[in-house]
Amino acid sequence: MDAASIRKLNAALILDVLRGKGLVSRAELARLTGLTKPTISMQVAGMIERGVVVEDGAGAPDARGGKPPVLLRFNQDWGCLAAAEINSASVRVWLADLNGRTFDDEASPVTPELGAGHILDVLLASLRQVLKRSGQGQKLCSIAIAAPGRVDPATGTVLEAGNVFHWRNVDVKKRVEDNFGVPVAVDNDVNFAALGEMHSGLAAGVENFILIRHGTGIGAGLVIGGRLYQGSHFAAGEIGHLILDRMTMAPEVLTRGLLETAVGSDRVREKVLAAWSGQAGVPTPEPGADLAAELAALLRHGDESASLVLDEVASQMSIAVADMAAMLDPELIVLAGDLFALIAGRIRELVGRVIPWPMRIELSALGADAALMGAMGSARGLARDLIYESSRETARLPALR
Amino acid sequence: MDAASIRKLNAALILDVLRGKGLVSRAELARLTGLTKPTISMQVAGMIERGVVVEDGAGAPDARGGKPPVLLRFNQDWGCLAAAEINSASVRVWLADLNGRTFDDEASPVTPELGAGHILDVLLASLRQVLKRSGQGQKLCSIAIAAPGRVDPATGTVLEAGNVFHWRNVDVKKRVEDNFGVPVAVDNDVNFAALGEMHSGLAAGVENFILIRHGTGIGAGLVIGGRLYQGSHFAAGEIGHLILDRMTMAPEVLTRGLLETAVGSDRVREKVLAAWSGQAGVPTPEPGADLAAELAALLRHGDESASLVLDEVASQMSIAVADMAAMLDPELIVLAGDLFALIAGRIRELVGRVIPWPMRIELSALGADAALMGAMGSARGLARDLIYESSRETARLPALR
DNA sequence: TTGGTACGTTAGGTTTCCTAACTTACTAAA
């Protein structure tokens, strides 16, 4: 720890305040950071020279008189950020300014059968295209990628990607870094979705929460103490393995009694088809259609089979939610996945019975964009070091007259 | 962030190395910390003046020649630490040096019926006694207290202490701080037990692990990212509420299907008594005796009832352990409680069936001292600030000749 | 006895921050 570190820490402090507040004067920065006015002036001079900060007009002078403040603003166009998501239907890419505001995007259809190499090719081409189109290629600061499966964020490798993709040890980070030469973050899509809720969703400012996603698979993203928790084998939140058939550990539980097998969307569809009454005037459920919309339609027509299936699903999901709540005592549980809209009320009621303290259980508001928003937040974090690196040569500029 | 902060940070860095390594010379400190020799000399001079560090003999000179190093040592007797535990049978107090080595202790029998006020009186008296006996009262740096129930460590208040103590909102921290005028940490005994395993047990150096304690109640302490995680309502790890009777959320589950009700030691005793074969030559199980020892004796005599009961308990505990493993993906799970010695093997086997990655499941080695050891570690952490506060006046001492 | 090596100290310079005083630009009231 030496003088240079002090300067960097103070630069980060100043920039954090500046990014958080929007327009701030030097004097107010001094008040907010606890640093003195000369220090702020010197630091800000360096930032302005590098272009990270710009002067942006005059503020209203104090009512009692006094020189009006010169307002400063973080220059969100100093660089740009990229986020990408690989899912079973497409590769999506977003480009955003340093405040995370998306200004361009691109989606390329893919299928898992294309294989890891080809899908990554699509991703790289897609990235290149948006960067070229926007003319911001030179300013790119960082990239974050939401990938399927179990990911080691330290190495940026997809260790294994479940039933759909059949990836093993795919080094996404290296591939992308080699092509763009900027820092790259890779993580699981559910984890990024949780970060998305934290950055710009329901969980803003929440220290401890869980995002549970329901789909073909079932997974959870855990945020503990304001940070993503991935687990020792990057498998934290793999609640598909939760055991439903309690009071016993019989071998058949391994195939029958696990949460994912019981209430994954494929199984729910089967159950609906099996139980469907065939009532006149009720639409026939079809494989391939939107499961949640279909169930909602059945419910509207007063179809009993749908309501019975949903009751069962709600009951089993409630067990998982209640157990997570009991173990982790989060402040909030966010439910992501269309089906949850139909059963959130029932889950709240059932969980409320077993958990003796108040707990918010909410439906995600970000929908399909959650992972990309979280990835963008992560890209923003990665870019911090580049932005905050304060150049030493700029110290103590002569006054401008 | 200013010059004074730099000095403090570097002082902490140096002292951490010194405490970790034992005997170190100034030159080696420079190498280990990355600071320069003059900086180390200056910092160390201040520490020696304050008595926090002492010179302790000469080291062996380098084989190639050269002046032999003067070895430095952290002065573990610069102050002392206290830890206390309140349990249903006694109030225990330990006194230790700054390295956490206990040099005096005291146990006072109490019963929960005495009430919070009286039990705290006993604790205070006990603390005063050991401090007086050792003559170290003036040097006391901090106190940590393992209390029963749900504790808010920020305020040091026992919010509620379960079935045994019937405490509500007992401000332990204030009471003790007012009496001794040193920083006081209060936390739940299971949490401190987990810290104990981390400081000086099986979990040394483990980032993510869970300690599960079985007794009348069942609770877990969660260490995530090397830090205790208490939850948003200080209820993390309250796995007594886990739901055993799956596939349903029927109302009767609330009394019948919760983990604590099913496998708490009281219930296990009932089960043993109910199932006992009354076989000749087998000792009769008696209420009040040591449950684990009794079960072990029954097993030795080949009693079938005991083995059936244990199988059931193991099966149900396994569900809880497997679920925690699936959700939190810890590196290690530590089992604390006598009963676990009889069923750990079975738990390992059952959990191994559902969790597809390797996971260590071990019996706690610290036994009844775990919570006190963890509390002592916490007291040591609290004392850091006092120890590391580097005095400004000592800068740049003239050379001694 | 001499050269080599490593420990720890001294001297001098750099960087950053702080305090105090100053200039600048505006309001409000005489």
Add this chain to the structure above:
DNA sequence: TTTAGTAAGTTAGGAAACCTAACGTACCAA
């Protein structure tokens, strides 16, 4: 229109911590 008051931002000087480079000290080995 002038004058006093207030707040923003700059300048000047100094303090505190660090660093580099060189030096004195104590030991080994030939």
